[in-house]
Amino acid sequence: MDQVTRRFDAVSDMSLRGRRLAQLMRRDPSAEGQFWYSVITTGVYCRPTCPARHALPENIRLHETLAEARATGFRPCRRCDPEGASLAQKHDVLIQTACEMLGAEGRAPSSQKVASAVGLSRSHFHKLFRQTTGTTPSAYAKSLRATTARSRPLTARRSFDQVQDIRIVGGGDVRV
Numbered sequence: 001m002d003q004v005t006r007r008f009d010a011v012s013d014m015s016l017r018g019r020r021l022a023q024l025m026r027r028d029p030s031a032e033g034q035f036w037y038s039v040i041t042t043g044v045y046c047r048p049t050c051p052a053r054h055a056l057p058e059n060i061r062l063h064e065t066l067a068e069a070r071a072t073g074f075r076p077c078r079r080c081d082p083e084g085a086s087l088a089q090k091h092d093v094l095i096q097t098a099c100e101m102l103g104a105e106g107r108a109p110s111s112q113k114v115a116s117a118v119g120l121s122r123s124h125f126h127k128l129f130r131q132t133t134g135t136t137p138s139a140y141a142k143s144l145r146a147t148t149a150r151s152r153p154l155t156a157r158r159s160f161d162q163v164q165d166i167r168i169v170g171g172g173d174v175r176v
C-alpha cells in the first residue's frame with residue numbers, strides 16, 4: 001500500500017469514527033444495530049442510543065458487532081441493556097399487540113383500553129402508533145374491518161388455489 005492510499009484509509013476511518021461519534025452524541029435511532037460502543041473508564045458497553053451521560057470521546061471505543069463489544073470483557077450497560085431487545089423492538093412488539101387487539105373480532109376496543117393493555121399512556125400510545133403504522137388506532141381498526149369484509153371471497157379463492165396446488169404437488173396420480 002502506498003503512502004497516499006494509506007493516508008486516505010486513515011482519513012476515511014477517522015471520518016467513520018467521527019460520524020459514529022456524532023450519531024452517538026445525538027442518540028440517533030438509526031445507529032441502533034449499526035455499531036456498539038464501550039467506555040474504558042466505566043468498563044461497560046452500550047448501544048449507540050444509550051440514555052446514560054456520554055463519556056469523553058477519547059474514552060469511547062466503537063465496535064462493529066455486539067460480539068466485538070462483548071469481547072472487551074466489559075459488562076453490558078444496565079441503562080440501555082445492549083443484550084436485550086432494543087427500545088424500537090419493544091415498541092414494535094407493543095404496537096403488534098395493539099394491532100391484534102384492534103383487529104380482533106367484534107367491536108374494536110377503545111384506544112384508551114388498548115393503551116393501558118400495552119402499558120402506555122393514551123397520548124404516548126397514539127404517538128407511537130402513528131409513528132409505526134402511519135395511521136391512528138381508530139382509523140386502523142376501521143380500515144381493518146373494511147378489508148376483512150372485502151377479502152372474504154379472496155380468502156375462499158385462495159384456499160381453492162391451495163387445494164389445486166396440493167393436487168399438482170401431490171403427483172400425477174390424482175384423477176381430476
Ligand SMILES: [Zn+2]
Nearest residue numbers: 046050077080
Ligand atoms: Zn448504556
